[in-house]
Amino acid sequence: MLSRAPLSDPFARLLAPPANETPAERQMREEMERAAKLRSDAIDEELKKERNALKSKRVMKLLLLGQSESGKSTTLQFQLAYTPQAFKAERATWRGVIQLNVVRSIRLILDTVVDALDRQNAPSGDDDSSIDHVQLTEEHDRLCRRLTRLRDAEARLMAQISAPAEEGDGFAQRIADKISQDAAQARVDKELAVRANWKQPFQRHHPPGPRSSVDAGDYVDAPTDIINELRQDMATLWTDPDVRELLRRQKIRVEETSGFFLNDLERVTARNYFPTSDDVLRARLKTEGVSEYVFQMEMPQAREHAAEWRIIDVGGARSQRAAWMPFFDDASAIIFLAPISAFDQVLAEDRSVNRLEDSVTLWKQICGNKLLQRLELILFLNKMDILDSKLQSGVRLAKYVRSFGERPNDVENAAKYLRSKFHAIHREYSSRPRKFYCFATSVTDVVQTSGILAAVRDIITRQILVQSRLL
Numbered sequence: 254m255l256s257r258a259p260l261s262d263p264f265a266r267l268l269a270p271p272a273n274e275t276p277a278e279r280q281m282r283e284e285m286e287r288a289a290k291l292r293s294d295a296i297d298e299e300l301k302k303e304r305n306a307l308k309s310k311r312v313m314k315l316l317l318l319g320q321s322e323s324g325k326s327t328t329l330q331f332q333l334a335y336t337p338q339a340f341k342a343e344r345a346t347w348r349g350v351i352q353l354n355v356v357r358s359i360r361l362i363l364d365t366v367v368d369a370l371d372r373q374n375a376p377s378g379d380d381d382s383s384i385d386h387v388q389l390t391e392e393h394d395r396l397c398r399r400l401t402r403l404r405d406a407e408a409r410l411m412a413q414i415s416a417p418a419e420e421g422d423g424f425a426q427r428i429a430d431k432i433s434q435d436a437a438q439a440r441v442d443k444e445l446a447v448r449a450n451w452k453q454p455f456q457r458h459h460p461p462g463p464r465s466s467v468d469a470g471d472y473v474d475a476p477t478d479i480i481n482e483l484r485q486d487m488a489t490l491w492t493d494p495d496v497r498e499l500l501r502r503q504k505i506r507v508e509e510t511s512g513f514f515l516n517d518l519e520r521v522t523a524r525n526y527f528p529t530s531d532d533v534l535r536a537r538l539k540t541e542g543v544s545e546y547v548f549q550m551e552m553p554q555a556r557e558h559a560a561e562w563r564i565i566d567v568g569g570a571r572s573q574r575a576a577w578m579p580f581f582d583d584a585s586a587i588i589f590l591a592p593i594s595a596f597d598q599v600l601a602e603d604r605s606v607n608r609l610e611d612s613v614t615l616w617k618q619i620c621g622n623k624l625l626q627r628l629e630l631i632l633f634l635n636k637m638d639i640l641d642s643k644l645q646s647g648v649r650l651a652k653y654v655r656s657f658g659e660r661p662n663d664v665e666n667a668a669k670y671l672r673s674k675f676h677a678i679h680r681e682y683s684s685r686p687r688k689f690y691c692f693a694t695s696v697t698d699v700v701q702t703s704g705i706l707a708a709v710r711d712i713i714t715r716q717i718l719v720q721s722r723l724l
C-alpha cells in the first residue's frame with residue numbers, strides 16, 4: 254500500500270503518484286524510483302570519498318583572481334613546469350592560438366590604415382585626414398587588399414580550434430570552449446568595427462587542414478599556408494614608417510596589446526613553427542568560466558602537508574565574476590593580480606570604466622569579503638614591463654591618477670605609489686590585521702616569476718604550519 258503524505262503539503266502534492274495509476278505503471282514507476290535512489294546514493298558516496306581524500310591529503314587550493322587580461326592564466330602556465338610532458342603536448346595546441354593572435358594584431362593595424370585611406374580618398378569636404386597628417390599611397394592600398402586574405406585564415410583558425418575535441422583531449426576542449434566564446438564575441442565586434450573590404454570573399458580555397466592538436470609543428474594546414482604566404486606583406490605593414498607614424502598619432506600601441514608577436518613574424522609565420530614555452534606565456538586566450546588544475550608541489554618545510562595543489566583560474570571579465578564566489582569557501586590562499594600598466598585603458602566589457610579603477614574596486618571587495626578574512630592575500634602588481642615602457646614613452650600617470658601629482662613619472666615611483674594605495678585599502682578593508690604581501694611582477698618573465706612563485710609557496714607553507722600548530 255502506498256503511503257501518501259497529507260495533501261496540504263505542496264511538495265508532497267507535486268510528487269504524489271497520479272491518482273489513476275495502473276498496477277503496471279506503478280511497478281515501472283517504483284523501479285525507476287529505486288534506480289534513481291541507487292544512483293543518488295552512489296553519487297553521495299563518491300562525494301563523501303572525495304571530501305575525505307581531500308582532507309587526508311590536505312590539498313592546497315590557490316585562487317587566481319583579477320580583472321580580464323590581468324595575467325591569471327599566464328601565472329598558471331608555470332604549473333606546467335612541474336609537468337613537462339603535458340607542457341610539450343600543450344605547446345602544439347597553442348600554435349593556432351598564436352597564429353590567431355598574429356592575425357588579430359595585423360587586423361588592428363589594417364583597420365586603422367584602411368580607415369585613414371578611406372578618409373584620404375573621401376570627396377573633399379568629408380576629408381578630415383588632417384588629423385593624421387600621414388600621406389598614404391596606392392602601394393598601401395594594394396598591401397591592405399592583399400592582406401584581406403588573412404580574413405580567411407582567421408575564420409579557418411577559429412573553426413579549426415573550436416572543432417569538437419577528441420575524447421580525452423581535455424586541453425583542446427578547454428581551448429575550444431574559450432575560442433568559440435571568443436569567436437562569438439568576435440562576430441559581434443566585426444559587425445561593429447570591421448571595414449567592408451575586410452569581408453571580401455575568400456580568394457583561394459584550401460582543403461581543411463588537420464586539427465591543431467597534433468604533437469608536432471611540421472604539418473602545413475590552410476591557415477599556416479596563408480599566413481606563411483603573406484608573411485612578407487605583414488612585415489612590410491608592421492615596419493612601414495608611414496604606418497608607424499599613423500599608429501603613433503592615433504595612440505595605438507600594438508606592442509602593448511596582449512598576444513603581441515609582430516616582432517617575431519619571421520619565426521612564428523614559418524611553415525614548421527612550433528611554439529616555445531616563452532611564446533605560450535605571451536599568447537592571449539581569454540578564459541571563460543572556471544578551470545581547476547591539479548599538480549604536485551614539493552614543500553620541503555612541510556613534507557606531510559599539501560603535496561597536492563589545486564590552482565583555480567577564473568575568467569576575469571565582469572560577466573564571469575559571479576562564478577568566483579563558490580570557490581571562496583575552501584580556498585587556502587589568493588593571488589590577486591592588478592595589471593597596473595592599464596591605468597590609461599578602459600574595460601573591454603564596459604568602456605566607461607577605467608581598468609585601474611576596476612582593479613582597485615575589486616581589491617576592496619576581496620579585502621573586505623567576510624569569507625576571505627582568514628586567508629592571506631598575495632597581491633601581484635603585474636605588467637611592470639609594460640608600465641615601464643609606457644611611462645618611458647611619455648604617457649603620464651598623473652593625468653589618470655591625479656593624486657600622483659608631481660612625482661617623477663618613472664616605473665619605480667609609479668609602482669611605489671600604487672603599492673601604497675593598495676596597501677592602504679588592504680589595511681582599511683580587512684576586518685582583522687593581516688600581513689600585506691605584495692610583489693611587483695611581469696609574469697611573462699620566466700626567471701623572475703619562478704623566484705616570486707617560490708616565495709609565494711613559502712608564504713603559504715608558513716601559513717599552513719601556523720594554522721596546524723593552532724589546531
Ligand SMILES: Nc1nc2c(ncn2[C@@H]2O[C@H](COP(=O)(O)OP(=O)(O)OP(=O)(O)O)[C@@H](O)[C@H]2O)c(=O)[nH]1
Nearest residue numbers: 322323324325326327512535537540569636695696
Ligand atoms: N608584457 C606582459 N604581458 C603580460 C604580463 N602578464 C600577462 N601578460 C599577457 O597579457 C595577456 C593576458 O593575460 P592572461 O593571463 O590571459 O589574462 P587573464 O587574467 O587570464 O584574463 P581572462 O582569462 O580574460 O580573465 C596574455 O597575452 C599574457 O601573455 C606581463 O607581466 N607582461
Ligand SMILES: [Mg+2]
Nearest residue numbers: 325326539540
Ligand atoms: Mg585567463
